[in-house]
Amino acid sequence: MLLFTPGPTPVPQNVRNAMSAETIHHRTPEFEAIFEKTRKKLFELFCMDEVVMLSSSGTGAMESAVTNLCHDTLLNVNSGKFGERFGKIAVACGLKNVEIKNEWNTPVSVEEVVATVKANPQIDALAVQISESAGGLRHPVEAIAKAVKEINPSIMVIADGITAVGVEKIDVTHIDCLIAGSQKALMLPPGLAILGLSAAAIEKIGKGKGYYFNLATEIKNQRANTTAWTAATTLIIGLLEILETIERDGGVEKLFADTQRRAKATLAAMEAIGLHVYPKNPALSMTTIDDQDASAIRKILNNDFHVNVAGGQDHLKGKIFRINQMGLIAPYEMAWVLNSVEMALDKLGRRRYDGTANKIFNEIYIKEAK
Numbered sequence: 070m071l072l073f074t075p076g077p078t079p080v081p082q083n084v085r086n087a088m089s090a091e092t093i094h095h096r097t098p099e100f101e102a103i104f105e106k107t108r109k110k111l112f113e114l115f116c117m118d119e120v121v122m123l124s125s126s127g128t129g130a131m132e133s134a135v136t137n138l139c140h141d142t143l144l145n146v147n148s149g150k151f152g153e154r155f156g157k158i159a160v161a162c163g164l165k166n167v168e169i170k171n172e173w174n175t176p177v178s179v180e181e182v183v184a185t186v187k188a189n190p191q192i193d194a195l196a197v198q199i200s201e202s203a204g205g206l207r208h209p210v211e212a213i214a215k216a217v218k219e220i221n222p223s224i225m226v227i228a229d230g231i232t233a234v235g236v237e238k239i240d241v242t243h244i245d246c247l248i249a250g251s252q253k254a255l256m257l258p259p260g261l262a263i264l265g266l267s268a269a270a271i272e273k274i275g276k277g278k279g280y281y282f283n284l285a286t287e288i289k290n291q292r293a294n295t296t297a298w299t300a301a302t303t304l305i306i307g308l309l310e311i312l313e314t315i316e317r318d319g320g321v322e323k324l325f326a327d328t329q330r331r332a333k334a335t336l337a338a339m340e341a342i343g344l345h346v347y348p349k350n351p352a353l354s355m356t357t358i359d360d361q362d363a364s365a366i367r368k369i370l371n372n373d374f375h376v377n378v379a380g381g382q383d384h385l386k387g388k389i390f391r392i393n394q395m396g397l398i399a400p401y402e403m404a405w406v407l408n409s410v411e412m413a414l415d416k417l418g419r420r421r422y423d424g425t426a427n428k429i430f431n432e433i434y435i436k437e438a439k
């Protein structure tokens with residue numbers, strides 16, 4: 070089965086092999102050396118003043134960012150399930166929240182954020198997805214962050230990059246906290262989350278908040294190449310392996326360029342066979358198609374072509390399907406997925422198969438490669 074969901078993504082064979090070694094103790098020079106190397110590589114990927122690894126899924130990092138960086142009111146941008154989650158976290162943790170809500174295909178505008186921040190001076194942190202995975206859209210995070218800092222530089226900007234870190238180069242100039250998760254663009258099993266932090270964020274964290282997710286405790290320990298609690302040793306070994314694999318494969322610049330071309334080629338291929346792209350500003354992490362036959366297409370992909378793409382959640386259940394573009398993906402796999410979608414349309418009597426999707430994908434992805 071080809072796993073083409075925008076998280077979890079397939080784990081490369083060499084990474085699985087690296088993670089199959091015997092368990093080592095986390096309080097040993099041996100593991101500390103692995104931790105130090107991994108940390109160094111994360112600094113290169115995040116380009117921020119501090120990085121912290123947490124043994125949790127991505128939501129744990131979202132919660133730790135909110136509790137440690139927001140002391141009064143969180144502004145959360147809700148254009149989908151993950152943006153909505155930031156607001157729920159704030160409320161659950163006893164904070165106030167102000168929400169900007171849009172339909173799941175609509176990115177927030179800089180103007181909306183500016184107006185809301187000006188109208189609510191008690192807001193001390195903003196949380197937004199870079200790529201909102203619920204509908205596959207890209208928010209204009211860099212422009213929002215810049216505008217917010219111009220109004221009040223002490224507002225902490227939390228950017229959920231769980232489907233963006235490892236997908237594209239992110240300008241972190243005005244971002245205080247950038248979140249990544251293991252099972253999306255980083256091609257690892259679930260269970261590890263990473264936060265990049267700015268100097269201003271570290272200052273605001275101070276002594277930290279909470280216990281398990283107290284970022285001050287983690288920063289202190291991780292600067293000494295250890296963790297406050299038992300480290301997710303196996304996943305960190307896998308993380309080092311995948312970061313070294315990306316480097317061997319030509320580095321992050323090549324990964325970003327390949328992903329961008331893959332996104333462009335996939336989108337063009339799907340439009341060429343008459344399908345409609347759902348988000349108004351598609352993220353590079355996935356292509357989301359809204360279609361009356363979304364469920365039927367997914368079923369055919371699964372049963373006839375052994376391809377697993379994601380569906381939609383909540384009100385988009387049965388109305389969309391989402392094709393992953395994150396990670397190191399063999400071009401022949403991507404081409405097969407798109408070819409399968411075209412075959413599915415033929416089976417549904419929608420469009421006679423003529424190989425258009427495959428042709429368009431190859432023309433853009435292969436021919437435009439440098």
Ligand SMILES: *Cc1c(COP(=O)(O)O)cnc(C)c1O
Pocket residue numbers: 076126127128129151198200201202229230231232250253259
């Ligand atoms: C998957 C995802 C999350 C949540 O991560 P979990 O690992 O499921 O806790 C948060 N934000 C975005 C944008 C995601 O895609």
